[in-house]
Amino acid sequence: MGKYDFSWRIIEEHLPELMKGLIITLQISVAGMAFALLFGLFFATLRFSQYRVLNVISNSIVQVGRSLPLFVLLFWIYYGLSLKFKINFSDFQAGAIALGITGGAYMAEVFRGGIKAIDQGQSDAAFAIGLNRMQTSRLIVLPQAIRIILPQTVNIYVGLLKGATIVSVIGVSDMIYVAQYVSLETFRPFELYSFAGVVFIALTLSVASFAWLLERQLSGKSRRG
Amino acid sequence: MNQNSSDYLLEIKSVSKSFGELHVLKDVNLNIAKGEVVCIIGPSGSGKSTLLRCINFISPPDSGEIVFDKVSWRSYRSKFNVLANFRYEKKLPALRAEIGMVFQHFNVFPHMTTLENVSLGLQKVRKMKKDKAKEVAAQSLEQVGLSDKLQVYPDQLSGGQKQRVAIARALALNPKVMLFDEVTSALDPELVSGILDEIRRLVREGMTMIIVTHEMKFAFQVAHRIVFMDQGKIVQVGTPEEIRNTQEPRAKAFLSSILE
Numbered sequence: 001m002g003k004y005d006f007s008w009r010i011i012e013e014h015l016p017e018l019m020k021g022l023i024i025t026l027q028i029s030v031a032g033m034a035f036a037l038l039f040g041l042f043f044a045t046l047r048f049s050q051y052r053v054l055n056v057i058s059n060s061i062v063q064v065g066r067s068l069p070l071f072v073l074l075f076w077i078y079y080g081l082s083l084k085f086k087i088n089f090s091d092f093q094a095g096a097i098a099l100g101i102t103g104g105a106y107m108a109e110v111f112r113g114g115i116k117a118i119d120q121g122q123s124d125a126a127f128a129i130g131l132n133r134m135q136t137s138r139l140i141v142l143p144q145a146i147r148i149i150l151p152q153t154v155n156i157y158v159g160l161l162k163g164a165t166i167v168s169v170i171g172v173s174d175m176i177y178v179a180q181y182v183s184l185e186t187f188r189p190f191e192l193y194s195f196a197g198v199v200f201i202a203l204t205l206s207v208a209s210f211a212w213l214l215e216r217q218l219s220g221k222s223r224r225g
Numbered sequence: 226m227n228q229n230s231s232d233y234l235l236e237i238k239s240v241s242k243s244f245g246e247l248h249v250l251k252d253v254n255l256n257i258a259k260g261e262v263v264c265i266i267g268p269s270g271s272g273k274s275t276l277l278r279c280i281n282f283i284s285p286p287d288s289g290e291i292v293f294d295k296v297s298w299r300s301y302r303s304k305f306n307v308l309a310n311f312r313y314e315k316k317l318p319a320l321r322a323e324i325g326m327v328f329q330h331f332n333v334f335p336h337m338t339t340l341e342n343v344s345l346g347l348q349k350v351r352k353m354k355k356d357k358a359k360e361v362a363a364q365s366l367e368q369v370g371l372s373d374k375l376q377v378y379p380d381q382l383s384g385g386q387k388q389r390v391a392i393a394r395a396l397a398l399n400p401k402v403m404l405f406d407e408v409t410s411a412l413d414p415e416l417v418s419g420i421l422d423e424i425r426r427l428v429r430e431g432m433t434m435i436i437v438t439h440e441m442k443f444a445f446q447v448a449h450r451i452v453f454m455d456q457g458k459i460v461q462v463g464t465p466e467e468i469r470n471t472q473e474p475r476a477k478a479f480l481s482s483i484l485e
Contacts, residue, residue: 050302051307119330119332121328121330121332122332122334124278124283124328124332125326125328125332125333125334125391125394126334127281127283127317127318127321128281128283128321128324128325128326128328128395129321129322129345129346129350129394129395129398130318130319130321130322130346130349130350130398131318131345131346131349131350132314132315132317132318133314135349139345139349140334143336144335144336
């Protein structure tokens with residue numbers, strides 16, 4: 001094996017492109033998370049429905065959503081829908097939707113667990129003062145469930161953040177995509193991908209500490225007068 | 226009692242309910258007049274709490290009818306007509322808003338201050354403006370002796386104080402009847418009498434009340450009528466005097482076991 005000369009200058013030279021890629025990565029993961037929260041809440045709500053059919057449908061979708069590799073999902077949404085049904089999403093949209101479905105399947109379970117953890121007496125009391133179902137969920141159950149589900153939600157977001165690197169296969173110019181094409185020109189994949197790795201560590205740590213602060217804020221609210 | 230049904234504020238007509246194989250309520254009938262205080266006693270598992278929960282449909286009866294303030298309410302659930310179910314569900318809050326309920330485990334909302342706990346229903350159900358709702362809520366809390374705890378979250382309160390918040394939360398809505406479901410059972414012994422005093426205050430004010438309780442002395446003191454339930458049925462209804470001297474074997478056995 002020959003001696004490898006590290007050339008970290010390459011990062012400096014291509015920093016603007018890499019940063020642009022990073023912004024795309026952040027955008028697509030946030031968009032994906034937004035979808036995931038919507039899907040998750042929707043399917044979790046169906047799981048609590050009094051109609052058996054809805055429970056079963058929602059449960060099946062969640063199971064399938066969790067089992068499908070993101071990679072396959074991306075191909076189905078980006079190429080499959082376009083070929084078969086002439087539904088054309090941009091690469092960014094397809095990526096965000098795929099992330100949303102995968103994340104949503106996990107979020108559905110997280111929401112379900114969080115909601116189940118809230119004592120039945122809370123909704124009894126809410127109903128007893130005349131709140132309807134919607135008000136009870138929105139004002140009583142969800143605000144309490146959020147504290148429980150926050151840590152798991154952060155985990156899922158971190159998962160999506162990393163999952164977001166796969167969207168480069170359908171041509172979304174995220175940070176990995178940029179690292180890839182710059183390394184094709186410069187033959188410096190090691191430096192470029194390592195940089196991406198370090199950026200992801202930094203991202204994950206900042207997300208985690210943000211969540212920690214948020215959690216403290218939320219739990220502090222009920223403890224302090 | 227007068228046979229004219231319109232004299233009653235609340236009529237429970239042949240209400241039955243089961244949880245799976247377990248028949249919790251079997252054809253229960255009971256009428257309650259305005260201003261009447263009825264205490265329900267009986268062994269655990271006799272269906273007392275379930276009966277209360279059927280009255281405001283928090284646990285809807287399987288069959289039977291609740292007539293409240295001359296309006297009839299029945300459980301409704303179509304297997305196929307989802308829209309009809311929604312329409313039915315939309316009506317229930319109107320009934321519940323007129324019926325105050327206090328629970329064994331307080332069920333105060335832990336993410337809200339005392340004041341928010343009480344003003345929530347005023348804003349969302351009685352549609353009061355926020356300021357007005359807070360004002361009414363503060364008055365309601367003052368009546369239960371908590372005017373110095375308005376901005377406090379429930380985890381800073383004792384069990385007795387939490388239960389006072391729950392009572393204020395129900396009373397603030399100005400209900401026509403109050404349901405008390407073993408409201409002292411989860412309290413430390415020294416806090417029980419304070420909560421019973423709150424209920425006595427309501428008795429003096431003429432509030433219509435249905436009280437499920439294990440505090441026999443209290444029940445015989447405040448009740449106009451006492452209902453003895455066993456195994457999902459009302460076994461006997463009578464004045465405290467009549468129940469005290471009951472010859473009905475199950476009621477007699479229950480009372481002697483508890484008064485010993």
